[in-house]
Amino acid sequence: MNQQRPSHLFGIFLSLITSLLLVSCLDSSITSSGPETGDPASVGSSEFASSDDNDPVDDDDSGDSGDDDATGDPGDDDPFWGPPDPNDPPEHVHGPITIWATDDGVSTPNVIVDNGDGTFTTYSNPSSNVLAFAMKLAKPGDVIALKGQFPAVAIGLTFSFADSEVFWPGGQVIRDITIIAADPADPPTINGLTFRGDMTTGQGGVDNIYFKNVIVRNGGDNRTPIIIFQGSLLGRIGLYDITYVTVNPSLYGGYGMKWGLRGHGRALYDVRRNIFTATAVGSAEEHAIYIDSPGWNGAGDSYILDLVQQGPSGRTCIQVVNRKNEGPTGLGLLMMKRIVARTKKGAGGSALTIAGHLGPVYMEDIYYKGDLGAITFWSDAGKGLHTVKIDGKDFTTPYAELRNVYIDATNADRSHIALAGVGTAIIGAFTIIGNRTAFDLWNNFSGPLDNGDVWFDVTAPVSAYPGFQSAQKIKYKGSSLSDAAIDAMLYQP
Numbered sequence: 268m269n270q271q272r273p274s275h276l277f278g279i280f281l282s283l284i285t286s287l288l289l290v291s292c293l294d295s296s297i298t299s300s301g302p303e304t305g306d307p308a309s310v311g312s313s314e315f316a317s318s319d320d321n322d323p324v325d326d327d328d329s330g331d332s333g334d335d336d337a338t339g340d341p342g343d344d345d346p347f348w349g350p351p352d353p354n355d356p357p358e359h360v361h362g363p364i365t366i367w368a369t370d371d372g373v374s375t376p377n378v379i380v381d382n383g384d385g386t387f388t389t390y391s392n393p394s395s396n397v398l399a400f401a402m403k404l405a406k407p408g409d410v411i412a413l414k415g416q417f418p419a420v421a422i423g424l425t426f427s428f429a430d431s432e433v434f435w436p437g438g439q440v441i442r443d444i445t446i447i448a449a450d451p452a453d454p455p456t457i458n459g460l461t462f463r464g465d466m467t468t469g470q471g472g473v474d475n476i477y478f479k480n481v482i483v484r485n486g487g488d489n490r491t492p493i494i495i496f497q498g499s500l501l502g503r504i505g506l507y508d509i510t511y512v513t514v515n516p517s518l519y520g521g522y523g524m525k526w527g528l529r530g531h532g533r534a535l536y537d538v539r540r541n542i543f544t545a546t547a548v549g550s551a552e553e554h555a556i557y558i559d560s561p562g563w564n565g566a567g568d569s570y571i572l573d574l575v576q577q578g579p580s581g582r583t584c585i586q587v588v589n590r591k592n593e594g595p596t597g598l599g600l601l602m603m604k605r606i607v608a609r610t611k612k613g614a615g616g617s618a619l620t621i622a623g624h625l626g627p628v629y630m631e632d633i634y635y636k637g638d639l640g641a642i643t644f645w646s647d648a649g650k651g652l653h654t655v656k657i658d659g660k661d662f663t664t665p666y667a668e669l670r671n672v673y674i675d676a677t678n679a680d681r682s683h684i685a686l687a688g689v690g691t692a693i694i695g696a697f698t699i700i701g702n703r704t705a706f707d708l709w710n711n712f713s714g715p716l717d718n719g720d721v722w723f724d725v726t727a728p729v730s731a732y733p734g735f736q737s738a739q740k741i742k743y744k745g746s747s748l749s750d751a752a753i754d755a756m757l758y759q760p
Contacts, residue, residue, distance in 0.1 A: 268708060268718050268743065349670070350602065350629055353537075353570055364412045367449060368401040371415030380404055396420060396430040398446075398457065403433055407443035414449040419459030419487025423501065425471045431487075440466050441473045442502070448480040454510070459487025462504060463496035463532065474502025477537075478509060486514045490525040495558075499532030500594070503567065509541045511550070521548035522581060530558030533594055536569040545578025549611065553582045560589050560653075562599030562626055569599060575607045579637055583616040584608035589623030589653045589663070596653035599626045603633070612638035612680050620645060623652040623663035623688070631670045631695075640681040640703075641674045646688020646716035654688075654716075661716055663688035670695030670724075682707035683737060688716035693758070694723045697734040704739035704747075722758040729757045 367379040378390040378401045394400040398417040405411060420431055425438040435441050448454045460483055464472030483492040492511050495501060506528070513523025523546040530536065536558060543550035555576055561569035576584055584606065589597045601624050608618040617640030621628055628644075635641040646652070646663045654661040667689050674683050674697075683699050685707040686692055699705040709717055723729045730740065730750035741748045741756075 268721060349631075349668070350600065352572065352604065353568070353602075362408065362410050362445070364447075364449075365409045366401050366405060366411040367414075368397050368411055368417075369414045369449075370397040370417055376415075378404065394430045399431050399433050402441070402444070402446075403435070405441075405444045410445045410447060412447055412449035413455035413457075413481065414453070416456040417458065419461070420457070421461040421463060421487075422476070423462050423464030423471045423473045423499070425464070434471055438469045438471050440464070440471065440502070441476060443475045445477040445479060445505075446481065447478075451480055454480050454482050454508075456482040456484060456512075458484050458514070460493045461487060461496060462494070462501055462534070463499045465498075465500045466502060467500050472499065472501050473504065475505070476503075477505035477507060479505075479507040481508075482510045482512055484512050484514045485518075485524045489514070489518060491527065491529040492524065493528045495530040495532040495534050497531040498594070499534070500563065501532060501534040502564075503535040503537060505537040505539075506541060507537075507539050509538075511541070511543050511555075513544075513546060516546040519552035520581070522546060522550065522552040523548075525552045526557050527551050527555040528558065529554075530556075530561070531593075533560050533563035534558075535564075535567050535599070536561050536571065538571045538574065540573045541575070543574075543576045543578070543580070545576075549578040549580050549609075550576050551580040553580065553613075554584070554586045554616075555580050556585045557583075558587055559593055560595065560597035561587065561601055561624070562597050563595045565598040567599055568602065568626075570602045570604075571606070572602070573605045574603075576609045579609040579611045580613075581611055582613040583620050583639075584610060584618045584635075586616055586620040587622065587624055589625065591651045591653055597624045597626060601626060601628045603628075603630045605632045606630075606634065608633070608635045608637070608641070610635075610637040610639045612678070616645075617641055617643035617681070617685065619643070621664060621667070622647075622650075623654075625653055625655050625663075625665060627666040627668070628664055629668045630672070631668075633669070633672045635673070636675045638676065638678045638680060640679060640685060641676060641683050641699075642669065642672070643685045643713055644687060644689050644692075645685075645713050647714070655690075657690045657719065660690075660719065661688075662690040662719065663716060665690040667691075668693040668695070669697070672697040672699070674699045674701060676701040676703070679703045681712060682710065682742070685710060685713035686718055686721065687713035688718070689721070690719040692718060692721045694721070694725070696725060699734060699737045701737040703737060704742045705735055705737040706741045708741065708743045710742070710745065721756060723756050724758050727757050728754040730754050 365381045370376040376397045380388045399420045422433040424434045466472035485492045511527045619642045622645040682704045730753040
């Protein structure tokens with residue numbers, strides 16, 4: 268650690284922003300605080316009721332933003348930033364329904380289009396894939412209401428004869444459309460969503476496409492209900508009130524799916540109020556959400572809000588990776604708030620694993636229960652992660668802020684929170700009940716890059732903070748820090 272008493276974080280943020288602008292230029296060629304105790308009853312609230320064990324990151328697998336208050340810049344007005352929840356997305360998400368698609372096994376499959384002049388066009392039995400047919404008819408601003416069960420669709424190609432493929436003429440980006448439930452009390456089911464394309468070369472793609480209040484199953488690619496195809500360069504994908512359900516509970520060792528959302532290509536994400544249902548074993552064999560380099564084009568922020576795992580996954584709840592060999596770096600704010608994470612004792616990673624992100628990372632109201640680590644910022648640049656230089660030193664995550672973290676892990680197999688490669692880390696209120704070290708500031712698991720500055724924004728003295736309810740408080744390179752050293756990590760403006 269390079270621990271120095273700051274007079275203000277302005278210099279840190281200025282260096283961060285300058286470095287990120289440089290990284291963005293280099294990549295262009297690739298064209299509310301909650302309860303102080305972290306009470307689990309208040310965390311994860313919502314609007315609805317094979318890798319090496321020491322390598323948390325999986326091996327490679329084949330396979331215009333809304334008007335938001337949140338910002339990817341920490342800013343210099345306040346020492347701690349605490350961005351608010353983003354505003355609602357573009358108005359078309361709440362706009363009037365313009366297309367109806369029905370495939371309910373009762374009435375004849377059909378698509379009805381509002382022509383905008385008081386007339387309607389009905390297509391009866393138009394295709395083996397009614398949803399894909401409706402999306403091909405759509406234009407920016409349309410809202411498609413679904414009723415029934417629909418086959419899997421692949422969205423964002425330039426052309427295909429397959430009924431399941433969705434493209435717009437001339438390789439246009441499929442943008443500004445929303446797919447919702449015709450009846451919110453009866454969500455439709457889609458048997459798989461695949462997104463693909465390249466917005467930078469005129470080869471299709473998607474941007475500002477939202478799915479709201481639908482059930483998605485792994486009926487297309489049985490590994491995952493939702494996948495962003497490898498090599499894709501896409502805009503914002505919104506997933507609101509999504510429930511992930513398996514087509515076969517016996518798949519993947521009884522988990523039913525390998526991943527829930529697999530973002531192997533690049534995209535911006537707006538994920539809110541998603542539920543991962545439990546099979547007899549859990550919610551995903553590996554990761555509930557596994558995404559590469561969110562915010563790759565620097566055009567906006569990414570959000571994962573109000574996520575609930577009803578059952579434990581086999582490895583992580585959320586894993587974010589930022590590999591050089593997969594494409595441009597992740598940028599922009601990465602916000603995770605009100606997350607209920609559950610995992611079993613697994614292989615690499617922790618419940619929330621950040622293997623590099625070159626924008627700020629903000630976590631708030633995190634509840635974890637399980638036998639793994641809870642949070643890891645991983646810095647193994649030897650695995651090919653993007654890095655940024657700040658004051659001449661390499662970091663894989665320039666800024667991270669954690670607030671209101673509640674951890675219940677009395678049988679964990681690794682440190683509860685491990686930080687490495689973080690330029691500046693701010694730790695707010697926390698409660699860590701466990702059998703391991705509360706905070707491991709660099710170890711063989713999370714290293715090899717050191718952190719810059721780590722500060723605790725809690726009541727003084729830090730060493731006596733009641734949130735420490737674990738076997739050890741803080742370690743650095745395998746050695747426990749003295750109370751004096753811990754107390755010196757208190758932020759004092």
